[in-house]
Amino acid sequence: MSGSKAFISGCKGLSLTADEKAFFADERPWGFILFARNIGEAAQISDLVASLRDSIGNPKAPVLIDQEGGRVQRIRPPLAGTYPNAATIGALFQADPEKGLRAAWLMSRLHAFDLMRYGINVDCLPVLDVAAEGMSEAIGSRAYSSDPQAVAALGAAAAEGLKAGGMLPVMKHMPGHGRALVDSHHKLPVVDRSFEELAVSDFVPFVALKSEVMAMSAHIVFTAIDPDRPATTSRKVVDEVIRGHIGFDGLLMSDDVSMNALAGDMETRARGIVEAGLDLVLHCHGIMEEMQAVSRVVPVLSGDSLRRAEIAAASFRAPDDADEATLRSEFLEMLPSA
Numbered sequence: 187m188s189g190s191k192a193f194i195s196g197c198k199g200l201s202l203t204a205d206e207k208a209f210f211a212d213e214r215p216w217g218f219i220l221f222a223r224n225i226g227e228a229a230q231i232s233d234l235v236a237s238l239r240d241s242i243g244n245p246k247a248p249v250l251i252d253q254e255g256g257r258v259q260r261i262r263p264p265l266a267g268t269y270p271n272a273a274t275i276g277a278l279f280q281a282d283p284e285k286g287l288r289a290a291w292l293m294s295r296l297h298a299f300d301l302m303r304y305g306i307n308v309d310c311l312p313v314l315d316v317a318a319e320g321m322s323e324a325i326g327s328r329a330y331s332s333d334p335q336a337v338a339a340l341g342a343a344a345a346e347g348l349k350a351g352g353m354l355p356v357m358k359h360m361p362g363h364g365r366a367l368v369d370s371h372h373k374l375p376v377v378d379r380s381f382e383e384l385a386v387s388d389f390v391p392f393v394a395l396k397s398e399v400m401a402m403s404a405h406i407v408f409t410a411i412d413p414d415r416p417a418t419t420s421r422k423v424v425d426e427v428i429r430g431h432i433g434f435d436g437l438l439m440s441d442d443v444s445m446n447a448l449a450g451d452m453e454t455r456a457r458g459i460v461e462a463g464l465d466l467v468l469h470c471h472g473i474m475e476e477m478q479a480v481s482r483v484v485p486v487l488s489g490d491s492l493r494r495a496e497i498a499a500a501s502f503r504a505p506d507d508a509d510e511a512t513l514r515s516e517f518l519e520m521l522p523s524a
Contacts, residue, residue, distance in 0.1 A: 189214055189486060190214050190215065190216040190242075190244075190486070190487050190495070191213055191214050191215055191216065191481060191484050191485070191486055191487065192216065192460065192465060192466050192467060192484040192485055192486070192487050192491060193215050193216065193456075193466060193467040193468070193469060193480050193481065193484045194215060194216060194217045194218060194219055194248075194250065194439060194466055194467070194468045194469070195210070195215040195217075195218055195219070195469055195472075195477055195480075196218070196219050196220070196221060196224075196469060196470045196471055196472040197218070197224065197234075197238065197472045198223070198472035198473075198474075199223065199224065199472075200224060200225075200226045200230055200234065201230070201233065201234055201237065202234070202237050202238065202241065205474060206241070206472075206474070207237070207241045209474065209477060209478070209481075210238070210241035210242055211241050211242065211243075213477075213481040214242050215242065215481075216247075216248065216466060216487060216495060217247055217248035217249065217250060217308070217466075218238045218247065218248070218249050218250065219249075219250040219251065219468065219470055220234070220235075220249065220250070220251045220260060220306065221251075221252075221260055221470065222260045223472075224260075225260060225261050225262075225265065227265070228265060228303075228304070231261070231265070231304040231306075232303075232304050232305055235249050235304055235305035235306060236305060239305075246307075246499070246502070248307060248308045248354070248498070248499070249305060249306050249307055249308065250306075250308040250309070250310055250356065251301060251306050251308070251309060251310065252309075252310045252311075253266070253297050253300070253301060253309050253310075253311065254269075254271070254272065254310075254311050254313060254328060255269030255270055255271055255272065255275075255293060255297075256269070256270060256271025256272065256273075256274075256327055256328065257271065257327075257328075258328060261300065261301070261304075265300075266297075266300035266301070267296055267300060267514070269293055269296070269297070270293075270521055270523065271327040271328060272312075272313055272327065272328050272329055272330045272340070273317075273326075273327040273328075273329065273330065273331075274327075274521065275289050275290050275293065275330060275340060276329070276330035276331040276336060276337075276340060278520070278521070279330070279331070279336055279339070279340055280331070280336070283339075285520060286340065287339060287340065287343045288343075288520070289517065289520050289521060290312075290330075290340045290341075290343035290344045290347065291343040291344065291346055291347040291350075292347065292513055292516060292517040292520070293344065293347065293517065294309070294311065294312075294343075294344045294345070294346070294347025294348045294350075294351070294355075295347040295348075295350055295351050295508060295513055296347075296510075296513060296514060296517060297309055297311070297347070297348065297351070297353075298347065298348055298350070298351020298352060298353045298505065299351060299510045299513075301353065302351060302352055302353065302505065306353075307352070307353050307354065307502060308353060308354045308355075308356060308400070309348050309353055309354075309355060309356070310356040310358055310402060311344055311345075311348065311355055311356070311358075312330075312340070312341035312342075312344040312345055312355060312357060312358075312395075313325070313328045313329060313330070313341075313358055313359075314337055314338070314341045314357050314358065314359075314360075314362075314391035314392055314395065315328070315329050315337075315358070315359055315362055315363040315364040315388075315404075316329065316331070316332060316333075316334050316337050316362060316364040316387055316388050316390070316391065317329035317330075317331060317332040317364055318332065318364045318365045318387075320367055321364055321365060321366060321367065324363070324366065324368075324371060325363050325364055325366065329364055332364075334386075334387050334388070334390035334391055335390065337390075337391040338390060338391040338394035338395065341357070341391050341394075341395055342394065342395055345357075345395065345398055349503065350505070350506045350508070351505050351506070351508075352502060352503060352504060352505035353502075354399060354400060354498065354501060354502060355398060355400065356400045356401060356402050356439070357392060357395055357398055357400070357401040357402070358401065358402040358404075358441070359402055359403065359404035359405075359406075359441060360392050360401045360402065360403055360404060360417070360428055360432070360434065360438070361384070361388060361389050361392055361404065361408075361417060361423065361427045361428055361432060362384065362387075362388030362389060362392070362404060362406075363375075363404045363406060364388060365377045365379060365388060365406075366404075366406050371445050371446065371447070373446065373447060374405065374406075374407060374416060374446075374447040374448075374449075375405070375406045375407070375447065376406070376407045376409060377406055377407065377408050377409065378409050378410075379408075379410065380410050381410045381411060384408065384410070385431065389427070389431060389432055392428075392432045392434065393431075393432050393433065396432055396433045396434045396435075396436075397436075398436060399436045399437060399494075399497055399498045399501045400436055400437045400438075400439070400498055401428075401434060401436060401437070401438050401439070402438075402439050402440070402441055402468070403417050403418040403428075403438060403439070403440050403441055403464060404416070404417045404418065404441065405417070405418050405441050405445055405447035405448060406447075408423060408427075411423050411426060411427060415458075415462075416447060416448065418440045418441060418448065418458075418459055418462065418464065419448065419455070419458035419459055419461075419462045420462055421461065421462045421463055423462075424438070424462050424463040424464065425463065429463075435494070436494055436497070436498070437465050437466065437491075437494040437495055437497070437498045438463075438464045438465050438466070438494075439464065439465065439466040439467070439468050440459045440464050440466065440467050440468050441468060442468055442469065442470040442471075443455045443456055443459065443467050443468060443469050443480060444469065444470060444471050444473075444476065451479070452469075452476045452479035452480055453479045453480075453482060453483050456469075456479065456480045456483040456484055457483045460483065460484055460485065465487070465490075465491040465494055465495065466491075466495075467480055467483075467484050
């Protein structure tokens with residue numbers, strides 16, 4: 187942990203190149219993230235995860251993935267189970283709250299079985315964005331519900347399922363992506379709602395789960411708070427909303443710095459994220475020139491960011507002794523199409 191730089195990096199392919207190994211050894215990112223382009227077959231995934239950790243000399247380095255279910259699932263059958271989207275879990279909760287909460291927990295516990303066998307130990311889940319009318323398909327069925335209390339309850343159950351399986355969750359997209367009408371991968375969403383309206387809707391699930399140790403920011407402008415900058419590069423949003431109103435004192439990473447919602451070159455974007463007070467810059471695409479640009483700008487972790495990173499690293503616990511086959515059959519009974 188000591189000496190790690192304040193970024194999380196992707197890599198280009200199924201195995202590390204000599205250049206990637208050298209870059210990671212020199213620049214020492216805090217952690218790594220995998221995408222579908224990094225997934226081949228079982229032994230290859232395990233080997234890649236091990237070589238990422240070897241490159242920085244940390245056998246417990248965080249290795250992240252977006253494994254939600256539905257369309258956002260980087261590892262697919264036969265290498266992992268098939269899972270429904272969050273909206274399906276939300277509909278089950280609406281019909282039968284107890285069953286919905288159990289399904290949310292079970293799905294995460296099964297994700298942990300799937301991912302931990304490859305050494306992946308952080309899942310970017312739960313999605314705590316509250317569904318809103320007209321929202322972008324960037325979130326869409328990834329949201330549990332339009333009811334903030336339901337989102338909070340299901341998100342908490344999902345987070346607990348991951349932790350029971352030895353993984354850590356990452357809440358996203360703080361302080362709320364549900365009202366975005368455009369996809370932040372391509373354009374900058376702007377939300378024109380009052381702070382008061384956001385406080386009783388979008389922010390509610392994050393307040394409920396503020397004691398979780400990791401979260402990911404939203405590339406969204408909230409005009410009532412900072413009309414000039416998206417949350418990811420806004421010191422005002424970070425200080426007043428995320429650290430202030432929400433009360434989150436965990437490790438805050440950006441959403442992908444490569445997304446087109448952010449303006450400027452890669453160094454400008456990364457610098458803006460650091461200056462806004464986020465702890466980590468997330469770079470996903472594995473493009474070496476961009477990785478180098480990010481690394482030139484981000485500091486070595488220190489102060490509160492190092493404290494938060496150390497708390498996150500110390501928060502992994504041993505998996506429970508649950509039986510995978512039993513839990514899988516219970517989940518399939520609840521959601522036969524899964």
